[in-house]
Amino acid sequence: MDDFWQSFLLTFVPLFIVVDAIGNLPFVIALTEDSDKSERRRIINVGVFTAVIVGLIFLFFGRILLNAMNISMGAFSIAGGIVLLVLAIRYMTTGHMVQVIKEEMVAVVPIGTPLVVGPATITTLLLLDIQFPIYMVLLSFLLNIGITWMIFSSAGLFIRYMGLGGLRAVSRVFSLLLAALAVNMMIQGLELVGIVGGGELSAVSHQLSAS
Secondary structure, X not given: OHHHHHHHHHHHHHHHHHHOHHHHHHHHHHHOOOOOHHXXXXXXXXXXXXXXXXXXXXXXXXXXXXXXXOOOHHHHHHHHHHHHHHHHHHHHHHOOOOOOOOHHHHHHHHHHHHHHOOHHHHHHHHHHHHHOOHHHHHHHHHHHHHHHHHHHHOHHHHHHHHHHXXXXXXXXXXXXXXXXXXXXXXXXXXXXXXXXXXXXHHHHHHHHHHO
């Protein structure tokens, strides 16, 4: 039993950090600020469901899929960073992160991926799969997704107490943080492909490649 809880903590905590539901909540609020309550709930549900599907695909077939398509984790990280950077710049210049499109598209990209399950989460899943039984990684991942859904579902409370003006002001500030997050993801991708130095990330990439 002690081994179970130790393995659980060693898989749950890293995934909790990289999923970062609390840190991503302002971005979800910004993406859904023009939606009513029912639309926001639908966006969150579709986004979380997308994150589950993407996470499970990469957990069970990630290395096979990326190797078959000749796509490195570094390239995936750079692509995800570019998507987020474009969204952040659009919000700072136009006041909207996305154009008026179906809420399902907003939910899939960028909420489902790369915000909830992005390159960092995928890399962590692949690394944990090497070190721990897959059922333990799966349990920790699904629990983190459940926590993420509960946090995102409370977005309406923040909107109610902050008001539309306050929300938009905070969203503008967080758009800068989103841009920084995007740049960081691209830097991580450059480290993973070996263009710039990165000790820990390079070690992770080497271990994944060697497995």
